[in-house]
Amino acid sequence: MNDADLIARYDGRVPRYTSYPTAPHFHAGIGADVYAQWLAELPRDAEISLYIHVPFCDRLCLYCGCNTSVVRQERPKRAYAVQLIRELDMVADKLGRRAVVAQVHWGGGTPTALPGDCLTGIMDHIRARFTLRADAEIAIEIDPTSLTPESLDALRLMGVTRASLGVQDFDPKVQEAIGRQQNFAETENAALALRGLGIASLNLDLIYGLPHQSAESIIHTARQALSLRADRVAVFGYAHVPWMKKHQSLIPNASLPGAEARFAQANAMRRVLEDEGGYIPVGLDHFALPGDAMAVAAQARQLQRNFQGYTTDAAPVLLGIGASAIGALPQGYVQNASAVTAYAASIEQGSLAVARGVALTEDDRLRRGIIESIMCDLTAELPDALLPDAELLRGFAADGLVEWDGRRVTVTERGRPFVRNVAALFDVYLQRASSTPRHAVAV
Numbered sequence: 001m002n003d004a005d006l007i008a009r010y011d012g013r014v015p016r017y018t019s020y021p022t023a024p025h026f027h028a029g030i031g032a033d034v035y036a037q038w039l040a041e042l043p044r045d046a047e048i049s050l051y052i053h054v055p056f057c058d059r060l061c062l063y064c065g066c067n068t069s070v071v072r073q074e075r076p077k078r079a080y081a082v083q084l085i086r087e088l089d090m091v092a093d094k095l096g097r098r099a100v101v102a103q104v105h106w107g108g109g110t111p112t113a114l115p116g117d118c119l120t121g122i123m124d125h126i127r128a129r130f131t132l133r134a135d136a137e138i139a140i141e142i143d144p145t146s147l148t149p150e151s152l153d154a155l156r157l158m159g160v161t162r163a164s165l166g167v168q169d170f171d172p173k174v175q176e177a178i179g180r181q182q183n184f185a186e187t188e189n190a191a192l193a194l195r196g197l198g199i200a201s202l203n204l205d206l207i208y209g210l211p212h213q214s215a216e217s218i219i220h221t222a223r224q225a226l227s228l229r230a231d232r233v234a235v236f237g238y239a240h241v242p243w244m245k246k247h248q249s250l251i252p253n254a255s256l257p258g259a260e261a262r263f264a265q266a267n268a269m270r271r272v273l274e275d276e277g278g279y280i281p282v283g284l285d286h287f288a289l290p291g292d293a294m295a296v297a298a299q300a301r302q303l304q305r306n307f308q309g310y311t312t313d314a315a316p317v318l319l320g321i322g323a324s325a326i327g328a329l330p331q332g333y334v335q336n337a338s339a340v341t342a343y344a345a346s347i348e349q350g351s352l353a354v355a356r357g358v359a360l361t362e363d364d365r366l367r368r369g370i371i372e373s374i375m376c377d378l379t380a381e382l383p384d385a386l387l388p389d390a391e392l393l394r395g396f397a398a399d400g401l402v403e404w405d406g407r408r409v410t411v412t413e414r415g416r417p418f419v420r421n422v423a424a425l426f427d428v429y430l431q432r433a434s435s436t437p438r439h440a441v442a443v
Contacts (some may be wrong), residue, residue: 001399004260006418009399013261014424017375018307019333020368021358023326026335027431030357038331039094042317047133049103049315050126051308052084053322055340056113056150058146060179061248063168064212065239067324067338068109080322080340081118081335083347085125087321090352101130102315105308106140112147116154123158133369137161137313144190145182156197163194164203165230169210170221177255184224191228202290206232209238209267211255215268222272232294233279233287234309235269237262237443263443266417284419286310296393303376310376323353332359351367360415363428371423378411378419389426417443 001009015022028059042048056071057064071077071343092099113120126132139162140155155163167187168180175181204225208218225233240256241399242249257265270287280295282419283303288295297303297312304311306318307326320327323343326335334357339345344354358367366385372382382390393404401415402422413417424430 005413006399006401007259007263007443009443010401010421010422011417011443013426013441014420015430015439017371017420017423017427018305018309019073019328020371020427021333021360021364021429022427023333023335023414026156026333026356026358028308028356030332030334030354030359032352034353034357034359035327035334035352038095038329038334039091040096041331042095042329044097047100047102047315048102048130048317048319049105049313051320051322051325051327052104052106052111052122052335053320053325054080054106054108054111054114055323056080057110057143057334058110059179060177060247061168062247063178063180063207063238064247065241065245066107066109069340074115076340077114078118079344081114081122083344084322087353088122088125088129091319091321091351094352098129098131101132101136103137103139103311103313103383104175106130106138107308110139110143110146111140111155112142112151116150119151119154127327138363139164141166142194143182144187147190149192152193152197155194155199160197160199162201163199163232164193164205165190165228167206167221167225168205168207169213169217170224171213171217173212174210174217177251179250188228191230201232201355202230203227203232203234206233206235206269207238208235208269209240209257209262213257213265214261215264218265218268218300219272222269223276226272226277229289231289231292232282233273234289235266235273235285236443237266237332238287239441245394259441259443262441263417268443270310272383281416283310283378284416298376301377305372305375305414307311330360333357337369367426368430374409374411374426375419378416379408382407386426389428392425393422 045059055068056077057068060070082325108323138160140160141164144165144177170184171395240248273287282294282298293312304313316330318328323340324338335355336353337355343353370380370386393409395400397404401412401418411422
């Protein structure tokens with residue numbers, strides 16, 4: 001079967017599987033009281049990771065699917081920083097101990113949109129209420145065009161060990177179409193400045209499927225990215241979901257590449273990164289230099305997946321701090337109120353801001369383990385209970401996308417772009433959906 005036929009058959013809308021059950025199945029039956037109970041029930045020796053969400057940006061990029069808004073005034077940013085500290089205190093109090101932290105990840109939005117003293121103040125408070133492991137990773141997402149001397153000084157004081165630079169594409173025509181003007185020199189200068197702080201690990205985020213992109217332009221962007229020698233590169237397919245993100249409707253459908261063109265762009269990016277850059281493919285959409293912790297974890301089948309994508313973080317508990325932040329605990333998932341006003345109101349009233357979530361059943365845990373193995377390791381051995389779900393694997397095998405022996409499924413290199421489709425076979429919630437799910441397209 002040729003690529004066009006594969007795309008026609010498999011390019012449906014399926015989840016990205018950064019959780020299972022996925023976020024559309026969270027519900028309001030899980031609130032602050034349940035979350036408080038779950039925190040109190042955690043084993044005293046359980047390590048945790050923290051995700052800090054900053055829902056502010058200095059500009060709104062039209063492609064963006066994140067929970068963020070343009071806020072330029074300093075006052076609401078400082079008020080939000082105070083609320084983050086209060087939530088950290090509430091969580092620490094509910095834990096009832098000084099928990100050990102394996103990783104702190106700052107995401108957004110643009111975390112450096114906060115004033116520098118707010119960033120350092122929050123990080124200092126984390127150190128005051130929790131115990132950071134000596135080798136704890138402190139990671140932050142950065143817009144290179146908004147990296148100021150004040151921000152750089154804050155990153156140094158925070159002890160940041162990994163920085164992720166948003167690039168998306170270096171082509172000026174593409175940048176204009178998505179509202180993100182960012183020349184190569186700005187990105188290169190940001191990378192050099194971060195290296196100068198002693199931040200040893202750099203990530204780049206690239207996107208295919210944007211307006212006016214082509215395989216040729218993607219190759220040019222990829223080669224420019226290689227010169228920055230990032231330790232990891234994430235290559236995401238643009239998710240055009242204007243029914244969820246209204247600003248995306250400003251991107252005309254006619255300017256977007258079709259499914260076959262997207263597939264060609266992804267393959268072009270992969271060839272440059274692997275053949276010319278020496279990167280090792282990791283899971284669906286990540287690439288890492290040999291020796292990087294993510295490449296090592298992937299080869300050892302120790303890769304993890306959470307709401308930030310692929311990670312080496314193996315802590316059994318992820319606590320989300322901030323508006324819309326999602327936490328993952330052994331008992332289930334929780335998500336804070338998405339609107340900053342609703343989040344702030346809960347925090348000001350002294351209540352945890354959880355608005356929805358889901359408690360895991362034993363079947364959820366079983367399926368989550370298989371889905372995560374497929375997404376991370378590209379292989380899984382199925383228990384008896386899930387063998388009936390695997391009947392459709394025979395068709396995938398006939399198309400060369402998987403190897404299937406009746407017990408173990410292994411995604412082939414040809415099948416790697418369709419790994420979400422393979423995982424979806426074990427998603428009972430997707431199968432029960434009464435209407436067509438409005439996830440991003442698979443390819």
